[in-house]
Amino acid sequence: MDKAAIIGIGMTKIEARRDDWTFADMAFEATRKALDDAGLTINDIDNVITTSNDFWDGRTISCMAVGDASGASDKNVSCVEGDGTFGAFYGLARTLSGSYGTTLVTGHSKGSQSVSSLITNAAFDPIYERTLGLDMISACALQANAYMHRTGVTAEQCAAVSVKNHGNAMKNPMQQLGMKITEKDVLKSEMISDPLRKLDCSPVSDGCCAIIIANESRAGKSKKKPVWIKGASMCADAYFLGDRDLSRAKSLTAAAKKAFSMAGIINPEKEIDVAEVYDAFGYQELMWLEAMGLCGDGEAAKLLGEGHLDIGGTMPVNPSGGLMAGHPVIAAGLYRIAEVVKQIRGEAGKYQVKKADIGLAQGVNGLCGQSHCVWILGKDR
Amino acid sequence: MAKRVAIVGTGQTFHKSHRPDVNGQELIHEAVTRALTDAQLSINDIDAIVIGNMDHFEGINYVDCWSVDGSGGTMKPIIKITTGGTTGCTIAIGGYHLVASGAFDKVLVIGWEKNSESDTSGAITTAFDPVWDRLVFAGAISGLAAEAQAYMARYGASDRDGARVSVRDRKHAMNNPHAQLRKEVSLEEVLASPMLADPIHLLDVCPRTDGACAVIMASEDSAEKITKKPDWIWGTGNRHSYAYLGDADYGRLTSMERTAKEIFKKAGIKEPRKEINVIELYQPYSFAGIIWIEDMGIVPHGKGAEYIWSGATDMGGELPINPSGGVISCNPIGATGLVRCAEAAMQVMGKAEGRQVPDVNFAVSTGFGGCWWTDMILHGAKKPN
Numbered sequence: 001m002d003k004a005a006i007i008g009i010g011m012t013k014i015e016a017r018r019d020d021w022t023f024a025d026m027a028f029e030a031t032r033k034a035l036d037d038a039g040l041t042i043n044d045i046d047n048v049i050t051t052s053n054d055f056w057d058g059r060t061i062s063c064m065a066v067g068d069a070s071g072a073s074d075k076n077v078s079c080v081e082g083d084g085t086f087g088a089f090y091g092l093a094r095t096l097s098g099s100y101g102t103t104l105v106t107g108h109s110k111g112s113q114s115v116s117s118l119i120t121n122a123a124f125d126p127i128y129e130r131t132l133g134l135d136m137i138s139a140c141a142l143q144a145n146a147y148m149h150r151t152g153v154t155a156e157q158c159a160a161v162s163v164k165n166h167g168n169a170m171k172n173p174m175q176q177l178g179m180k181i182t183e184k185d186v187l188k189s190e191m192i193s194d195p196l197r198k199l200d201c202s203p204v205s206d207g208c209c210a211i212i213i214a215n216e217s218r219a220g221k222s223k224k225k226p227v228w229i230k231g232a233s234m235c236a237d238a239y240f241l242g243d244r245d246l247s248r249a250k251s252l253t254a255a256a257k258k259a260f261s262m263a264g265i266i267n268p269e270k271e272i273d274v275a276e277v278y279d280a281f282g283y284q285e286l287m288w289l290e291a292m293g294l295c296g297d298g299e300a301a302k303l304l305g306e307g308h309l310d311i312g313g314t315m316p317v318n319p320s321g322g323l324m325a326g327h328p329v330i331a332a333g334l335y336r337i338a339e340v341v342k343q344i345r346g347e348a349g350k351y352q353v354k355k356a357d358i359g360l361a362q363g364v365n366g367l368c369g370q371s372h373c374v375w376i377l378g379k380d381r
Numbered sequence: 382m383a384k385r386v387a388i389v390g391t392g393q394t395f396h397k398s399h400r401p402d403v404n405g406q407e408l409i410h411e412a413v414t415r416a417l418t419d420a421q422l423s424i425n426d427i428d429a430i431v432i433g434n435m436d437h438f439e440g441i442n443y444v445d446c447w448s449v450d451g452s453g454g455t456m457k458p459i460i461k462i463t464t465g466g467t468t469g470c471t472i473a474i475g476g477y478h479l480v481a482s483g484a485f486d487k488v489l490v491i492g493w494e495k496n497s498e499s500d501t502s503g504a505i506t507t508a509f510d511p512v513w514d515r516l517v518f519a520g521a522i523s524g525l526a527a528e529a530q531a532y533m534a535r536y537g538a539s540d541r542d543g544a545r546v547s548v549r550d551r552k553h554a555m556n557n558p559h560a561q562l563r564k565e566v567s568l569e570e571v572l573a574s575p576m577l578a579d580p581i582h583l584l585d586v587c588p589r590t591d592g593a594c595a596v597i598m599a600s601e602d603s604a605e606k607i608t609k610k611p612d613w614i615w616g617t618g619n620r621h622s623y624a625y626l627g628d629a630d631y632g633r634l635t636s637m638e639r640t641a642k643e644i645f646k647k648a649g650i651k652e653p654r655k656e657i658n659v660i661e662l663y664q665p666y667s668f669a670g671i672i673w674i675e676d677m678g679i680v681p682h683g684k685g686a687e688y689i690w691s692g693a694t695d696m697g698g699e700l701p702i703n704p705s706g707g708v709i710s711c712n713p714i715g716a717t718g719l720v721r722c723a724e725a726a727m728q729v730m731g732k733a734e735g736r737q738v739p740d741v742n743f744a745v746s747t748g749f750g751g752c753w754w755t756d757m758i759l760h761g762a763k764k765p766n
Contacts, residue, residue, distance in 0.1 A: 001483045002382065054436040054463075061435070061465035061508040061751055064623050073622040074639065078471050081436070081461045082445060090460060090475060097481035098383030099617070122442040127404075234458040239449050251456060366446030371459065 001262070003381060004095050005219040005226030007102075008038025008212035009338040014176040014326030017112040018206045023057065024069035026108050026208035031070050034104065034210035039223025045212070046100035048072035050079045051087030051107035053330050055119045070106045070210070083107075083278075084209060084334025085363025085373035089232055091213050101218040107331035108208035114329075116204065123367055125240070136280075136367065137201065139241060141193035143368045144283040146247035148195065150298075153286060155195050157301035159186035161282035162199045162324055164304065168311060169321025171350035176326035177203050186282075200282040207328030209335045227341045230358070230378045231262030236371035244368075249291035252362075252372040256292035263376040265358070268293050272315065272376075274343045274353045275360040276336035279322040284369070288362060289317065292374065311351055319343065319351040333363020333373065340377050385765055386480045387604035387611035388730075389487075389597050390420025391723035396561045396592035396711045399497040405439060406451030408593045409493050412716075413452055416489065416595035419732075420607055424453035427597070428485035433463045433472040433492050434715030437507065438499035452491055464621065465508060466521075466750020468492060469594070469718025470663065473746075473758060474617040476598045486600050492719035493593035496712075501589055508751070514626045521665065522586060524626070526578035528753075529668040531632030533580065535683075538671060540580040542686035544571035546670035547584050547709055549695055554706025556696070556736040559720075561590045561711040571667075585667040585709075592713030594720045601764070612726035615743070615765050616644040619756035629753045634669075636755035637676035637747070644759050645678065650743070654679045658741040659728045660702045661721035663749040667709065670694075670702065677745070696736070704728065704736040718748030718756065725760045 010033025012026055027050070035042060050070050052062040059065060063079030070077075076099075080087035084107030091105040120136035147153065160183055169178035181199065189198040212222075219226040235258070237251035238244050256268070265271045272294060279285035286300035294315065295303050303309055309317040318324070320339040323332050340359035342348045348356075357379045365371035392415025394400075394408060403411070409432075417424060430452050432445050441447050445461035448454065462468070462475040469492040476490035502520030509515045518524065532538060548568055554560040566584050574583040604611040620636035641653070650656045660677075664670045671685035679700065680688045688694065694702040703709075705724040708717055725746035727733040741762060748756035 053442070055442040059507050059511075060437045060504045061463075063464055063621070064508055064751055065510070067621050067623055074620060076618055077621045078462055078475065078619070079464050081463045082443070086460050090462065090478070093478045093482040093484055096383065096483060097478040099478065099481070119442060122440060123447065125447070126441065234460065235456060236446060236449055236454050236459045238455050239447055254456060255458075366443045370443075370446045 002096050003216045003228065004092055004213055005228045006211050006341050007214045007219055007222035007226050008034040008040065009341050010034030010037055010210040011174050011335060011338055012208045013174050014205050014207040014328055016176055016203065016205060021206065023065040023108055023110065027066040027069040027106050030106055030208040030210035031104065034212050038212050042071040044102060045071055045104045046102045047076040047094060049087050049091040049103060049105045051084045051330055052079060053081050055122055056109055056114050056329055058113065066106065066108060071104060082365045083363035083373065084331050085337065085361065085375060086234060086365060088211060088334060088337055089234055089373055092229060092232055095213045095215050101215050103213045104210060105213065106208060106210040107334040109328040109330040110206045111204035111329060112206050137196060138193045139367050140281050141196045143246045144195050144281060147283055147287050150247040153301045155187060156183050157305065158200060158282040159183040160304050161279060161285045162186045164310060165279060165318050165322040165324035168319050168351055169325030172320050175321045176205050178321060178325055196281055202280045202323040202327035205326045205328040207326065207331050209331045209338050211334060211338055224345060227344045228378050228381050231259035231376035233258035233262065234371065234373040239370065241368060246368060249287060249369050252288060252291040252369060255372045255374045259374040259376050265376065269295060271358055272360050273358050274319065274340065274356045275317045276320060276339045277317060277362045278333065278364040279318055279324050280327060285317060311353055316353040319348065319353055336361040336363060337375055344377055344379050383481050384483055384600040385613065386477050386598055386600060387613045388726040389599045389604050389607040389611050390416045390422065391726055392416030392419055392595045393559045393720060393723060394592045395559055396590045396713055398561060398588060398590060400591040405493065405495055406448055408495060408591065409448055409451035409491055412593035412595040413489065413491060416597050420597045422597065422607065427453065427457065427487055427489045429458040429479055429488050430454045431472045431475045431479065431488060431490045432459065432461055433468040434494050435463065435465060435468065437504035438501065439495055464751060466714060467718055467748035467754050467756045468715045469720065470722060470746065470748025470756035470758065471619065473596060473719055473722040474756060476596065477614050477617050480598050480600050486603055488598045490596045490598065490719060491593065492716035494713040494715040495591045496589035496714060497591050510625060518626060522578045522581060525666050526581050528631050529580050532668060532672050535632050538686050540572060541568065542671055543580065543585050543667035544568045545689050546667035547571045550703050550707040550709040553696060553704050553736065554710035557705045560706040561588055581666055587665045587708045587712035590711050590713040592716050594716040594723050596719060596723050610730050612729040613761045613764050614758060615648045615761040616759040618644045621751055621754040623752040626752065634673050634676040634753060634755060636753055637673050640755045640757045641677045644757055648759050653677065654700060657700060657743045657745055659704060659738040659744045660700065661705060661725045661746040662702055663708055663718055663721050663747045664703065665708050665749060701738050704733065704738055721746040722758055729760050729762050
């Protein structure tokens, strides 16, 4: 693949409930911010990809509600349904296909208007599984148990993810839920679906994120230094939970391997300076890190306990506060990409990590991490 | 370097109004298997998958993830692209970009729908603004009727003109074993069929169909090794401009006009009527067959009906349109645009059997949907420059 870069990012502040916002208002705000960030006008954008989901939005053809607000009027445009990292992947492909020099990618969600349990229940097989009442939280509880059983990781260790990420979010003004809590608080919080307690789970959130991808020749024309896309890869595992070893994320391992190889990364543990991963639940941060080979199998909890994953640690993970502190579904992966861009540019303020030459962002689609998209971003071309 | 891209195989189900014998994954599997057979490839040769449908028709969330048992997507990259009625065409455009970017060499594109499981009008109505548009918008037919009325008022066309398009497409469908409605209709029958939304009669409009379509795209590195005569993609484009229903210019499809101009200019096509040999038009109702070919630039505004009556768009005419029988004969919505793409590809590849148009150099396929949106692909027999 040819080279491309991210030249603009725009995020709305993630909030629990924004009654004053329509989907279009959110998309417009994020788009406006991304254009300002890149020092471009909408006329500099060659084409647009929106990312949305008809179930979460309660609208058929949900992209229709945000196209114009994302600046797509009279432009070539398409819509990816899935996590924002997948939307960005298609945006990258459209930039590298030679058709368009710049691609604006947006992703939005208003969790406050959605009933998560019904919407995620609709992702299960309508005949065999849906009637069991499974939803994202109960399915991920099965996965958490499987992971903890296989690795011996404890509920206390998973709770430490929540403590770290909620704490990091206190330093990030765009986050919804920064708070100083202890493992004890997590373990005392309401049981949602054993072993997942309320503070093990990411919150319900409203938010929209936009990024601008440019090809090599257009990347130089932005206001700020471009952040280069070194690798991007996606992969889907089997659908039925029973067909997978739920305690492992085989498709994430495959996607990460490909992304590392594109980026020329041989030893990810040492070469990745900062990671923003899809921590919809505390255990997932640990599990995804291990699956990507950012640490040994079953070792993430130990690294976390020793402070290696903190903002000042050897491999900071979710310095932004991650999903744990703000989870606008669909947009969440795009926020991860934008947060890594901030780190590499050195714009992350109080949650800036010391060295951020190479960063990783990850997004998830489907149940219990069935499908993953991994991005490697870098300072140097 | 960006790669040139070609279609090297296509597969379709035998579309029907109701397929209770298969579930969605099995329906998808039928189309995928046929496309792989057509290209003489195995699923192991496929590097990535693009899939699309309309969620609220089947009520299945995260279809990309759910479908892997039917699509063969397990442990492959799979991405869902969806834009309403234009989905089938927009996923083909997605496949094009994934291959052209160099990210993947061979991409499988799948569109599907089981309309028999859906409340189509109910689902479509929720596409529109819940406060301003939804309460006055009664599904797809009412919007199309408004377009036809506006066109008739402006250019003096009649419902007989629309009926002539239905007669053409239903006749063409007789040559296509995959079409759902394979029974010729006469002008009188169209005009005597029940009025759904004035001036649209039952026989002016598309049916609801269960069906799936799969298309395999490959880069220039392997296309000619897979098939001697691939269908080269010369251009893709679309316009999905939307504000509110009242903002559309009823009687003109501006999205078609702008998309066609962009694609024809890029490909160096100056006289589309003479240079294009066949069109597979996403034409959900008969009057679109008159109005939209004007917007595409085939004939001037107001001259569409005359051109249709001349027989120029019939099989054997100057520019056959919808040799497959088109959308009026078959409409598995999420697949419909991809069926147009597959049928255009078959015309270029010389694989269209009983509905083959001779010596096709350029073919056009389109998608329609959303709020007066157009997607378009230009197909060619020669490798693009």
